[in-house]
Amino acid sequence: MHQAVGARRGRHRITWQGARIDWSGYAFVLPFVVPFLLFTIGAILFGAFVAFTDWGIVGQPEWVGLKNFQEALSDPLLGKAFFNTFRYGLIVVPGVTILGFLFALFVNQRWPGYLFARFAFYAPNVVSATVIGLVWVWMLDTQFGIVNQYLGLRIPWLTSTDWALTGVSIASIWWDLGLAFVLFLASLQEIDPEVKEAAMIDGASRWQSVRYVILPLVRPVLSLVITLQVISTLRIFSQVHVMTNGGPASASSSVIHYIYNFGIIKFRLGYASAIALMLFVVILVITIVHRRVIRERI
Amino acid sequence: MSAVRRYLKAHRMTVVDVPAWILGMLASVLWIAPFIWMVSTSLKPREQVMTRYVEWLPSSVVIDNYVKVFEQPVARWALNSFIVSIAATAIGVLLGAMAGYALARLHFPGKRLVFGVLLASLMIPTEMSVVPLYIAFLNVGLTDNYVAIVLPSIASVFSMYIFRQFFLGFPKEIEDAAAIDGASRLGTFFRIALPLARAPAIAATILLFTANWNAYLWPLLIVFTEQMKTLPVGVAQFAPVTGAHTQISGFGPAMAAVTLLSIPSLGVFLLLQRYFIEGVTRSGIKG
Numbered sequence: 001m002h003q004a005v006g007a008r009r010g011r012h013r014i015t016w017q018g019a020r021i022d023w024s025g026y027a028f029v030l031p032f033v034v035p036f037l038l039f040t041i042g043a044i045l046f047g048a049f050v051a052f053t054d055w056g057i058v059g060q061p062e063w064v065g066l067k068n069f070q071e072a073l074s075d076p077l078l079g080k081a082f083f084n085t086f087r088y089g090l091i092v093v094p095g096v097t098i099l100g101f102l103f104a105l106f107v108n109q110r111w112p113g114y115l116f117a118r119f120a121f122y123a124p125n126v127v128s129a130t131v132i133g134l135v136w137v138w139m140l141d142t143q144f145g146i147v148n149q150y151l152g153l154r155i156p157w158l159t160s161t162d163w164a165l166t167g168v169s170i171a172s173i174w175w176d177l178g179l180a181f182v183l184f185l186a187s188l189q190e191i192d193p194e195v196k197e198a199a200m201i202d203g204a205s206r207w208q209s210v211r212y213v214i215l216p217l218v219r220p221v222l223s224l225v226i227t228l229q230v231i232s233t234l235r236i237f238s239q240v241h242v243m244t245n246g247g248p249a250s251a252s253s254s255v256i257h258y259i260y261n262f263g264i265i266k267f268r269l270g271y272a273s274a275i276a277l278m279l280f281v282v283i284l285v286i287t288i289v290h291r292r293v294i295r296e297r298i
Numbered sequence: 299m300s301a302v303r304r305y306l307k308a309h310r311m312t313v314v315d316v317p318a319w320i321l322g323m324l325a326s327v328l329w330i331a332p333f334i335w336m337v338s339t340s341l342k343p344r345e346q347v348m349t350r351y352v353e354w355l356p357s358s359v360v361i362d363n364y365v366k367v368f369e370q371p372v373a374r375w376a377l378n379s380f381i382v383s384i385a386a387t388a389i390g391v392l393l394g395a396m397a398g399y400a401l402a403r404l405h406f407p408g409k410r411l412v413f414g415v416l417l418a419s420l421m422i423p424t425e426m427s428v429v430p431l432y433i434a435f436l437n438v439g440l441t442d443n444y445v446a447i448v449l450p451s452i453a454s455v456f457s458m459y460i461f462r463q464f465f466l467g468f469p470k471e472i473e474d475a476a477a478i479d480g481a482s483r484l485g486t487f488f489r490i491a492l493p494l495a496r497a498p499a500i501a502a503t504i505l506l507f508t509a510n511w512n513a514y515l516w517p518l519l520i521v522f523t524e525q526m527k528t529l530p531v532g533v534a535q536f537a538p539v540t541g542a543h544t545q546i547s548g549f550g551p552a553m554a555a556v557t558l559l560s561i562p563s564l565g566v567f568l569l570l571q572r573y574f575i576e577g578v579t580r581s582g583i584k585g
Contacts (some may be wrong), residue, residue, distance in 0.1 A: 016407045024483035025514045028400035029412060032393040036453035040419055043427035043450075050430055057436065088478070106322035112309050113319075115325035121569065123333065126567045126574070127560040128512035130530040134537055134556045135336045136442045141383075144348040148333060174332065182575050202437065235423050240516040242537045256425050256515075264432065272429045287421045 044280075051274040055268040065118065074181055078275065080250050081258035084165060088254060089233045091169040096229050097222070099173065100180030105210065107181075108188040118185070125178025133242025136171035159256035161251035164244050168252050176232060180225045187221040188214070227290040231283055255279050333560070340364070340554035347550045361407075363554035372555065374525055375532035378444075382528060383510040386448045390506045391499060394457025398498075399487055401458070402465035403473075413462075414454050425515065432519050441524045451510060457502040464498040465491065500573045508563050533559050 014021050051068055053061035072078055103121045107114050124132065139146050140157035148155055157167035191214065199209040214220075237256035240246060246253035246261060253261070255275065263272020306312060311319065331431065334354070337349060340363050342356040387549045400406075401413050433448055440446045492499075517528045524532075536552035567574055 016405070019405050021406050022400075022404035022483065023406065025400045025404035025409060026405035027484070028396045028404065028487070029409075032397035032453050032458060033412065034318045035393075035449070036416065036419070038454075039431060039450040039453065040422065040427060041415075043430045044422060046434065047427065047430035050433060055433065103322075103325065106318070106325070109310075109315075109319075109322075111311055111315070111319050111322070113323050114325070117322060118575075119568070120326040120330040122571075122575070123330060123564060123567065126512075126563045127509050128530040128563070129514050130537075131336075131556040131560045133534070134552050135332050137537060138339065138553060139332060139335065141549070146352055149352050174329070186468060186575075231423065235425050237425065241514075241518075242534050259425075259429065260515070269429060269433050276426050276429050280423070284421065294428065 017182075047273045048277060050270055053270045055269040055273075057269075061270070064270070067273050069278070070272065071280060072275055073141050077250055077253075077262070078258055081253045081255050083235065084250075084252065085234055087165055088172070088231060088236050091166065092172045092233050092236075093226060093229045095169070095173040096176050096180050097225055100220070100225065101184050101218075103175045103177070103181050104184035105214075107185055121181045122178040124174050125176070127175075129175070129238030130242055132171050132175045133239050136167070136174070136239075137243050138172070141168050150192055158252075159248060160243050161248055164248060164252035168236075168240055168243050171243065172233070172236065174284050175239065176229065180229060183221050183225055184218060187218045187263055205243045223293065225291065227287065230286055232284055234279065234286075334565075336553050336560075337557055340557045341550060342550060342570070344548065344550055347548050363550040364558075366551040367492065367555045367558065370532065370535070371524060371527075371554075372529070372532065372558070375527050375529045378526060379511060380531040382444055382447045383507055385444065386451050386510040387503055387506040388473060389452045390449070390454040390457050390510075391502045392452055393452060393497065394459075394502055395461045395495065396487070397458045398461025398463075399465050399491060401470070402462045403491075404483070416458060420455055428515060428519065431516075435520060441520055442526050446520045447517050447528065450516060451513070454502075454506055456505055459503075460498045461495065462503045464495055468494070497573070497576075500570065501576060504566060504570055504574055511563055529559050 003296060050061065052063060054064050054067075055061040070091060080094055103117070105280060107118045107121065140148075142148060142154060142156045142159060145157070147157070152207045157163050157170075195213060195217075199213045204212070235256055236254045237260065240252055240254050240257045241260070246257045256279070259272045259275050259279075263269065263275065306315075338354055338356060341359045341361070343358060343365075344359045344362065346357050397416075401409055405420065427450070435446055436442055440449075472490060472494070473486050476490050481489065512530060513528070514530050514534075517529050518534075521527050521531065533555045536555050
């Protein structure tokens with residue numbers, strides 16, 4: 001970074017990059033930086049240390065080297081949790097992205113009722129996982145749930161190993177869509193209306209103007225939405241915990257849910273930290289790849 | 299016919315748009331329907347909750363389900379949630395405003411490094427720090443109280459970022475005038491800069507309040523007693539898998555509980571929709 005090139009010329013004239021230093025800047029930043037260093041950076045570093053230890057609830061940590069990681073790699077239930085998390089991603093990410101984009105296109109038209117639609121599409125995003133979870137447990141109830149009643153089916157959405165992950169995914173799409181929707185809407189509103197009119201005059205159909213005019217213009221946001229959604233799906237926990245608690249038979253478990261259920265609850269904190277570290281590396285790789293791709297495109 | 303045409307034209311629509319419009323409106327009604335179903339179920343008498351056919355309206359509006367909810371210490375959970383959310387939000391907004399102001403306005407070595415580290419930390423999912431924080435808090439005995447719930451969330455990078463963006467575009471002359479009058483930096487900030495930063499303050503307050511109000515994993519871990527639970531954690535006991543309430547009393551009380559839980563966040567959203575969406579896009583899109 002830029003080193004201080006301050007030359008002392010009297011008490012109040014210490015400069016840096018040619019201007020007087022505002023010493024009060026540190027006083028302003030410190031109350032923020034101290035808790036940040038403690039509870040974010042410090043916690044991450046501490047977690048990286050704990051991952052190499054055996055740490056129960058009482059007693060001292062015992063250094064065990066790579067044992068936790070070796071155990072993790074040969075743990076079939078954890079493998080299942082990682083695999084499930086990947087499957088959540090395959091359903092939730094495209095669901096949120098495609099629906100979010102379509103809904104934003106619709107609201108952006110400002111046709112009658114668009115204010116209501118904007119409220120409706122974003123509203124689920126502001127309530128807690130407990131609300132999302134319980135409302136959908138009720139709606140997806142096999143016998144009396146409104147979904148099965150309208151479909152005229154008896155799908156055991158949350159109580160069978162075949163369907164539980166799908167059931168939780170539906171609720172997750174409903175919950176997560178708002179953010180993607182709002183981000184798409186903001187980027188659509190930034191498109192110059194003349195660009196769209198020009199396309200219309202050139203005789204482009206609605207589909208063509210979306211495909212060849214709008215989509216290229218919102219591409220950076222599209223990529224942002226996908227990355228944010230991938231990361232948030234990798235962290236999927238609360239709705240799983242409320243709706244199925246990972247069951248039946250781990251059919252809907254996720255990585256964070258596994259950390260909670262088999263690490264924290266059973267006080268295997270070293271093991272839990274090791275899994276958290278592995279998930280962190282996955283997220284980091286995705287973020288870095290995403291940055292690369294973005295930079296190449298622009 | 300011409301009246302329809304005129305109506306369509308006034309709303310920049312053509313006849314071909316009508317199917318798309320109907321589809322879009324249907325989607326929005328479908329999207330809000332779970333909330334309506336939730337409220338409707340919560341007001342139904344017990345025997346109408348599980349019916350052969352879908353009945354959207356309660357045959358008679360009763361508050362039995364709400365009464366049942368209050369057999370649990372829901373009032374206490376709500377009080378806890380309010381205390382925790384308000385404290386975490388107030389501290390988070392203040393610290394964010396101060397840091398954002400300094401990083402945008404004041405000139406001191408290391409400020410770019412600080413900003414870079416803070417931004418980079420947004421990539422770190424909060425769940426990553428949960429296990430180590432849990433160990434640390436257990437070991438220093440900081441559990442099962444308000445301070446333990448609030449502490450990890452007070453340094454919000456989102457809050458800092460929103461204020462920094464605002465103060466970058468804040469006219470310098472206003473502060474310079476105050477500085478000439480002999481006001482200290484701190485005085486200038488609290489008396490002049492902060493009162494003018496209404497828009498970012500509202501955006502940050504809304505974002506932090508909903509995040510804190512809805513927080514789930516950390517309060518679930520750090521609270522051990524029924525009395526200290528926050529509303530989302532307490533109400534989750536109405537879920538059939540994690541708690542047993544629903545199996546005994548059906549979905550009526552459960553829906554009453556989540557209706558109560560969603561009122562503050564939905565209400566704030568309804569009233570302050572514009573700020574909500576602005577705040578989300580400002581911190582998301584340009585971040």
